[in-house]
Amino acid sequence: MDITLVCTMFEELPRQGPGVDESTTHACSLIPSDFKPGKTLDIGCGSGMQTLTLAKIFSDSKITALDIHQPFLDDLTMRAKDAGLEGNIVTHQASMDNLPFEMASFDLIWSEGSAFIMGLSLALQYWKKFLKPDRYLVVSDCTWFTDSPSDECRAFFEELCPDMKSESGTEEIISSAGYRAISSFRLPDSGWWDNYYSPLKERMILLKERYKDNDEAQAFIRGLEKEMDIHRKYSKEYGYTFFVLKNLK
Ligand SMILES: C[S@@+](CC[C@H](N)C(=O)[O-])C[C@H]1O[C@@H](n2cnc3c(N)ncnc32)[C@H](O)[C@@H]1O
Numbered sequence: 520m521d522i523t524l525v526c527t528m529f530e531e532l533p534r535q536g537p538g539v540d541e542s543t544t545h546a547c548s549l550i551p552s553d554f555k556p557g558k559t560l561d562i563g564c565g566s567g568m569q570t571l572t573l574a575k576i577f578s579d580s581k582i583t584a585l586d587i588h589q590p591f592l593d594d595l596t597m598r599a600k601d602a603g604l605e606g607n608i609v610t611h612q613a614s615m616d617n618l619p620f621e622m623a624s625f626d627l628i629w630s631e632g633s634a635f636i637m638g639l640s641l642a643l644q645y646w647k648k649f650l651k652p653d654r655y656l657v658v659s660d661c662t663w664f665t666d667s668p669s670d671e672c673r674a675f676f677e678e679l680c681p682d683m684k685s686e687s688g689t690e691e692i693i694s695s696a697g698y699r700a701i702s703s704f705r706l707p708d709s710g711w712w713d714n715y716y717s718p719l720k721e722r723m724i725l726l727k728e729r730y731k732d733n734d735e736a737q738a739f740i741r742g743l744e745k746e747m748d749i750h751r752k753y754s755k756e757y758g759y760t761f762f763v764l765k766n767l768k
Pocket residue numbers: 526534535536537538562563564565566567568569585586587588591613614615616630631632633636
């Protein structure tokens with residue numbers, strides 16, 4: 520389905536993927552405390568809930584918030600103004616696989632729930648070029664929590680996300696891409712529901728009506744309902760894991 524239409528469905532939500540401020544803050548606390556990023560890049564920022572948290576924590580950092588969908592960036596600009604953080608954040612519309620920046624120009628790269636769009640392995644290899652050596656990249660990605668998922672859950676992800684790895688499998692991808700994982704932790708269940716699935720469920724009532732004549736959009740909405748149902752049943756079998764990575768030279 521057209522990417523603009525997909526993104527439009529996720530407008531006017533607190534955020535566009537699973538996440539919660541406490542986890543963003545916790546990930547920051549796992550980076551050595553003397554680290555002060557001069558320049559930060561938030562890739563696939565959406566409307567920027569995590570960008571605002573980063574701007575509060577790293578108040579001296581110049582944060583570039585990048586997304587493909589301009590309405591999310593406009594939303595973030597408004598939120599940053601409301602929070603008095605507009606001086607810390609610049610937005611940039613571009614694709615994560617064609618970054619318009621100088622090589623080795625960022626101290627910190629952040630990606631909550633967006634690396635899957637390129638595939639974690641490719642994303643980590645490509646983004647490394649824009650990160651200074653010995654600096655940090657934080658990524659959250661969906662991982663298996665069990666080696667033997669239930670049949671229904673396994674079948675669902677085989678179709679949606681066939682490359683999904685366990686946490687140890689993800690760590691292998693990380694080291695092959697030239698990083699050291701210094702820490703990892705799992706997103707709590709509240710990170711799926713409070714800012715994402717619950718408001719999305721409400722929005723889907725409106726979307727079903729708005730796109731009642733669009734079969735593709737209706738199928739996409741049914742897919743989201745199925746995804747929520749799978750999460751209700753099998754949240755112990757998979758979820759988002761945050762990885763705090765150091766860029767090896
Ligand atoms: C799952 S959402 C995560 C958003 C945000 N990080 C969060 O956690 O709420 C993925 C984001 O990636 C953006 N996106 C999709 N394709 C992209 C691309 N090729 N380049 C940059 N951003 C992209 C979407 O617009 C969306 O905002």
